[in-house]
Amino acid sequence: MRTPRIPILKLYNCLLVSIQWELDDQTALQFQEDLLHKIHETGASGVVIDLTSVDVIDSFIAKVLGDVIGMSKLMGAKVVLTGIQPAVAITLIELGIHLADVQTALDLEKGLETLQQELGE
Numbered sequence: 001m002r003t004p005r006i007p008i009l010k011l012y013n014c015l016l017v018s019i020q021w022e023l024d025d026q027t028a029l030q031f032q033e034d035l036l037h038k039i040h041e042t043g044a045s046g047v048v049i050d051l052t053s054v055d056v057i058d059s060f061i062a063k064v065l066g067d068v069i070g071m072s073k074l075m076g077a078k079v080v081l082t083g084i085q086p087a088v089a090i091t092l093i094e095l096g097i098h099l100a101d102v103q104t105a106l107d108l109e110k111g112l113e114t115l116q117q118e119l120g121e
Contacts, residue, residue, distance in 0.1 A: 052083030
């Protein structure tokens with residue numbers, strides 16, 4: 001079975017990712033790899049990851065998400081998370097995935113505004 005790929009869109013110097021379904025382990029790992037390659041390929045300085053459609057997150061997916069944020073930063077891209085659902089927020093904190101230095105926003109539009117401010121644009 002082929003792993004569905006999460007679309008990663010480029011808008012100016014940013015990448016936009018909207019996760020539209022619950023992630024399984026294989027899709028999460030594929031997303032991690034795809035995003036890092038896209039940051040490298042485009043030289044993007046920012047990433048907005050929209051989680052509006054994600055209602056539940058397990059420990060593995062939470063770890064991968066935390067890793068993706070850390071890896072993106074190492075590659076010079078600031079990350080803004082948007083649309084975090086209450087259950088997802090609870091799970092992330094309970095699992096000890098600390099996103100204290102990660103900007104968040106209610107929706108994709110606010111996330112883009114936040115990212116532009118972070119990048120000084």
